[in-house]
Amino acid sequence: MIKKALYALGVIAVLLGLYGFYSRLFIGERDVNYGSYVTWGLWVAMYLFFAGVATGAFMLATLDYLFNVKLFKGTGKYALWAALVTMPAALITIAFDLGHMERIWKVYLNPNFGAPMAQLVWGYTLFLIVVIVALVLAARKPDSLGMKIVMSVGLFLAIFLSGGVGALLGVNASRPGWHNGMLPAQFPLFSLTSGAALMMIVIGWFMPAGELRSQRLRALSIAMIVLILVKAYYLWTDFSLAVYSGVPDAVAGVNLILFGRYAWAFWGLQLFLGMIVPLVVLLVPGLSRSAFVVGLMGVFVLIGFAVARSNIIFPALAIPELKGLMEAFHGPHLNFDYSPSLMEWSVTIGVVGLSTLAFLIGTDRLPFLKRTEVSR
Amino acid sequence: MKQTPQSERKPSADAGRRNFLRALAGAAGAAAALQMLDRLEAAPEQVAESLADAAARVPQAVTEAGANADVLIRMQADLARALKKQPSERRWVMVIDLRKCVGCHACTIACVAENKLPPGVVYRPVLEEEIGEYPNVTRRFVPRPCMQCERPPCVPVCPVNATYTNEEGIVEVNYDQCIGCRACLTACPYGARTSDFGYTYAEGTPNADGLILGQAQADAYERAANYEYGKPWPRKGYGSPMGNARKCHFCQHRLKQGMLPECVTTCIGRATLFGDANDPDSVVAQLIKLPNVIRLKEELGTRPRVYYIV
Numbered sequence: 220m221i222k223k224a225l226y227a228l229g230v231i232a233v234l235l236g237l238y239g240f241y242s243r244l245f246i247g248e249r250d251v252n253y254g255s256y257v258t259w260g261l262w263v264a265m266y267l268f269f270a271g272v273a274t275g276a277f278m279l280a281t282l283d284y285l286f287n288v289k290l291f292k293g294t295g296k297y298a299l300w301a302a303l304v305t306m307p308a309a310l311i312t313i314a315f316d317l318g319h320m321e322r323i324w325k326v327y328l329n330p331n332f333g334a335p336m337a338q339l340v341w342g343y344t345l346f347l348i349v350v351i352v353a354l355v356l357a358a359r360k361p362d363s364l365g366m367k368i369v370m371s372v373g374l375f376l377a378i379f380l381s382g383g384v385g386a387l388l389g390v391n392a393s394r395p396g397w398h399n400g401m402l403p404a405q406f407p408l409f410s411l412t413s414g415a416a417l418m419m420i421v422i423g424w425f426m427p428a429g430e431l432r433s434q435r436l437r438a439l440s441i442a443m444i445v446l447i448l449v450k451a452y453y454l455w456t457d458f459s460l461a462v463y464s465g466v467p468d469a470v471a472g473v474n475l476i477l478f479g480r481y482a483w484a485f486w487g488l489q490l491f492l493g494m495i496v497p498l499v500v501l502l503v504p505g506l507s508r509s510a511f512v513v514g515l516m517g518v519f520v521l522i523g524f525a526v527a528r529s530n531i532i533f534p535a536l537a538i539p540e541l542k543g544l545m546e547a548f549h550g551p552h553l554n555f556d557y558s559p560s561l562m563e564w565s566v567t568i569g570v571v572g573l574s575t576l577a578f579l580i581g582t583d584r585l586p587f588l589k590r591t592e593v594s595r
Numbered sequence: 596m597k598q599t600p601q602s603e604r605k606p607s608a609d610a611g612r613r614n615f616l617r618a619l620a621g622a623a624g625a626a627a628a629l630q631m632l633d634r635l636e637a638a639p640e641q642v643a644e645s646l647a648d649a650a651a652r653v654p655q656a657v658t659e660a661g662a663n664a665d666v667l668i669r670m671q672a673d674l675a676r677a678l679k680k681q682p683s684e685r686r687w688v689m690v691i692d693l694r695k696c697v698g699c700h701a702c703t704i705a706c707v708a709e710n711k712l713p714p715g716v717v718y719r720p721v722l723e724e725e726i727g728e729y730p731n732v733t734r735r736f737v738p739r740p741c742m743q744c745e746r747p748p749c750v751p752v753c754p755v756n757a758t759y760t761n762e763e764g765i766v767e768v769n770y771d772q773c774i775g776c777r778a779c780l781t782a783c784p785y786g787a788r789t790s791d792f793g794y795t796y797a798e799g800t801p802n803a804d805g806l807i808l809g810q811a812q813a814d815a816y817e818r819a820a821n822y823e824y825g826k827p828w829p830r831k832g833y834g835s836p837m838g839n840a841r842k843c844h845f846c847q848h849r850l851k852q853g854m855l856p857e858c859v860t861t862c863i864g865r866a867t868l869f870g871d872a873n874d875p876d877s878v879v880a881q882l883i884k885l886p887n888v889i890r891l892k893e894e895l896g897t898r899p900r901v902y903y904i905v
Contacts, residue, residue, distance in 0.1 A: 247833055248792055255715065255789035258777040318775015318790060318838030325755040325774060336778055337754035392748060393784030393895060540786035541739065541891070547720035548703065552792050 221424045221511070222579060229576040236569010242562045243315050250562035253316075254552025256545070257536045261559035262312040264529040265567050267384055268413070269309035269574070270343075271406070271524065274377035275414020276301040277350065284353070284361060285370040290435055296357045297421050298414070300588055303350045304577040305417075308570045310343060315566055335387040342380045349373040358587035381410035388531065395469035396461060396535035405453050409524065412446040415439055416520035423514030425582065436513045440501040443520065447498050468538045475534040480558070484526050493523010533557055666865050669878050670855055677871035678853060683762045687845055688872040689856075690882045691738050692904040695866035698723060698736035702858035702867060709846065709857035711821040713830070714794040718787075718843035719858055738867065740858065741766065741787040741843035742891065742899030749779035749788065758840070764900060765845050767824060770835035779840050784892050785899075793837040795830065822848045845869070872900075 242250050253260030276298045282288040283295025314320045323340075330337040349372055356366040385403030392398045419439050426432050458477075461469035476485050497516040500506045507513055537555050539545050545555050559567075582588045664672075677685050698721055706712065706719045722737040747766050750758050757772035758779055768779075780788040797814035801807050820827035825848050828836050846856035854860070859869045870879035882888065883902045890899045 248838075249794070254792070255777075255780060256786065258780045258790070316776070318777070318840075319773065319835075320775075322755075322772075322774045325757075325772060329755055329772070331751070331754055331756045334752050334754045334778070336752065336776060340754065387778075390752060391782050393782070393892070536781070540784055541722055541737075543722035543724050543737070544720070544739075544786050547722045547739070548717040550715035550717070551794055552715045552790065553717070 221514075222583075225575060226579055229572045229579065232568045232572025233576065234572075236565055236567075236572055239562045239565030239567075239569055243566060248318065249551075250560055251552075252554075252557055252560040252563065254554060256539070256553060256555050257533065257557035259316065259532055259536060260557060261529065261563045261567055262316045264532045265525070265570065266309045266313035266316070267528040267531070268521075268525045269305045269312065269570075270384060271381065271410040271413040271528070272417055272521070273302045273306035273309060274346070274381045274407075275410035275412065276305065276417050277346075277373050277377045277414070278411050279414040279418050280353070281370050281374050284357065284366055285374060290431075290438055294418065294422060294426075294435070295361075296354065296588060297425075297582065298418060299350055299354050299357060300581050300585075301417055301421065301578060303347070303354065304574045304581065306343065306347055306350070308574040311570050311573075312567065335383055335390060339380060339383045339387065342376060342383060346373065346376045346380060349376060377410065378407045381407040388535075393540065394535050395464075395466045396472035396538075397531075399457070399460070401453070401456060401460075408446065408449060408453070409527075412443070412450060413521065413524050415443055415446060416517040416524070419443065419517030419520075420514045423510040423512075423517065428510065432510060436507075436510055440507055440513060440516075443516070444498060444501050447494050447520070451494060471538050472534045475537055476530050479534065480556075481530075481533075485530055489523045489526040489530060492519050493526065494520075497523075666868065666878055667855070667860065670859065670868060670870055673870040673874060673877040673879070674850070674853065674855060676874055677877070678850075680871075680873075684873060685763050686872040686900070687743070687763055687765060687850075688870070688879050688883060688900045688902060689740060689743075689845065689859075690868040690879045690888075690902045690904060692864075692866045692868070692882075693735065693737060694904060695864040696721070696736040696738060697864055697866075698734065699863055701861045701863055702738055705857045705861035706843070709821075709849070710823055711817065711819075712841075713791060713817070713837075714796055716789045716791050716841050718789075718841070737903070738858070739785060739787065739891075740845075740901060742785050742897065742901045743843075743845060745898035745900065746896060748782040748784060748895075748897060752778040752782045754778065763847075765847060766842070767844060767847075768840055768842060770824075770828065770839050773835065773839040775838045775840070777840060784895055784897065788840045788842045791837050791839055791841050793830075793833055824848065825851060 251260065253262075279291075280295040280298035280302065282291040283293065283298070314323065317323065326337055326340045327344075330341065332338060332341075349369055353366065353369045353373060356363060356369060360366060382403040385406035388394070388397040389399060389402040419436065422432060422435050422439065426435075458473050461473045464470075476482070497520050500512060500516050507516070537557060539555055545553075677687075700721050703717065703719050703721055707717070710718065712718065719738055719740045722739055724735045724737065726733050726735060743764060743766055745760075745764065747758075747760060750760060750766065753759075753773075754776065755772055755774055757769045757774070759767060759769075761767050775790065777790055780786075780790060795814060795817040797810055797817055800810050800813070802810040818830040820829040822828070823836070823844060830837060846854075846858075849856060856867075856869055859867045868878050868882060870877040872880050872883060874880055879902075882904060885904065887905055888902050889905055890902055893899075
């Protein structure tokens with residue numbers, strides 16, 4: 220039933236995305252609302268989100284294939300498949316954000332390895348290769364030494380790429396909201412949390428009922444409670460450091476998040492839906508007994524993360540670098556007041572639909588994914 | 596800048612001769628400019644002459660400009676001297692005298708015209724700031740070109756080496772290399788880069804054959820090439836510079852032809868000054884020594900090559 224509903228939602232999402240894909244591929248970037256001042260918008264936020272889910276899913280796969288945690292034996296291949304379908308989603312959204320996406324090959328032929336973005340592009344390429352190799356080995360020789368080596372390399376890459384996203388933002392010294400040594404250190408934990416949330420959905424909604432599923436969900440729930448608490452602590456450190464430092468741009472960024480135009484998204488989606496509700500539900504045994512509810516909490520955590528990624532990107536860029544810059548010259552895409560355009564939403568929804576359908580089709584059609592852990 | 600007081604100037608005895616010489620110089624300048632335009636349009640690839648040739652084209656009267664000459668004439672002489680040096684020996688700087696800026700935005704518009712900037716792309720906006728509360732208010736105008744930082748934060752973040760500092764110290768963008776990721780826009784502490792989203796001013800304007808004239812011509816003009824970095828960049832399809840990061844480059848294409856940046860020549864208050872800081876006799880070298888000179892966001896350590904006199 221859940222699967223059918225997700226198939227339907229996936230198809231609807233892809234259909235809704237067709238307008239955005241057409242507009243971006245055949246018209247260009249005219250219908251986007253990001254620009255020269257708010258340089259990165261919804262697509263970059265979604266890139267951070269999907270990349271976090273992909274690397275986080277890989278981290279969860281190591282429980283099975285690298286660390287041999289018995290409880291999670293048989294779940295690794297789903298985590299790997301999730302990583303394989305979400306990383307391309309990240310790459311599509313970030314590619315669409317490029318003014319000349321047809322020149323992406325230049326990052327391979329003439330890279331500046333001193334730039335975090337070049338490191339990330341190469342890293343994602345290696346990561347995708349590792350995931351594909353790991354999936355092949357998972358189907359054929361899941362317990363081999365080769366698999367352990369591949370998963371070790373992949374785990375290193377997953378941590379490096381997660382932190383690299385933080386570095387991509389953090390190296391901008393003139394953005395006080397980002398230029399913080401904590402940022403690259405936080406992102407691997409964010410990825411791990413995203414991966415755990417995804418696995419709550421996969422195990423809670425798609426795996427056969429039984430004691431094993433209950434135990435796995437309980438373990439994931441306890442991990443999620445800890446991760447949400449650590450995440451809440453990071454949120455506090457980020458905001459308090461910015462506010463107590465008194466640096467005007469940093470304070471303005473926090474003010475925008477807490478009391479700005481999209482404060483409802485922070486309070487309602489990121490904090491309440493994405494953190495408080497899952498925390499309460501997972502803490503109370505009576506509430507989290509249902510596998511469906513645990514899966515739903517995974518969805519809530521992921522929604523909270525998507526909003527959190529947006530709240531990292533937009534407010535920091537919405538503060539003019541110089542007083543009077545916004546009023547000095549007027550034209551398209553010269554605006555500090557950003558909200559995603561219909562076309563940006565369309566692409567985002569379409570990409571979510573594509574990755575959802577890809578995950579479902581893979582688990583339904585690929586022979587080795589169709590086999591449950593019982594048959595292994 | 597020291598100027599000869601009105602009372603010390605010779606009365607109208609030499610006025611006729613001076614006016615005649617001015618007219619002659621003006622005509623020569625116009626002829627040179629026309630010749631330049633012809634050459635730019637006829638054979639853009641052949642435009643890049645040796646810098647010594649460019650310097651040689653500057654009239655002798657200009658190269659010998661004295662300390663009391665108009666500052667534009669002096670800067671032209673400074674430029675001629677600088678162009679005779681090796682590029683790496685020059686240090687181009689811009690000095691903006693905020694006491695003289697009246698906020699006319701002529702430099703902004705001149706820059707747009709010179710570089711044929713499309714809607715949404717601006718190299719040199721003039722920031723306006725109102726200070727104080729009524730009735731004790733005043734306004735300040737701050738033109739903001741690219742700072743051409745000695746330590747530019749925009750360069751190391753480029754994933755494809757599309758932006759770099761050239762041997763003269765000017766931060767360039769290689770349009771053909773740029774992938775349009777806007778990492779450099781994000782990194783710039785001065786908001787000095789804008790992205791070209793492919794617009795033209797003529798699009799969306801009324802067009803009716805035989806009834807409204809000019810739309811097609813204006814569109815054709817906008818799509819014709821500019822000559823940034825000494826190369827023709829027509830607006831065709833979605834090719835560069837569309838989709839790229841763009842920024843002020845101190846009008847390098849003009850410098851190489853012995854001309855000052857467009858914003859400098861257009862400034863009605865002589866508030867924008869330009870030259871080689873490595874030449875101790877240049878206007879800018881003498882000005883940046885003053886104690887009332889600042890640079891924007893110096894605390895970041897970017898070492899801008901744009902100085903402001905306050």
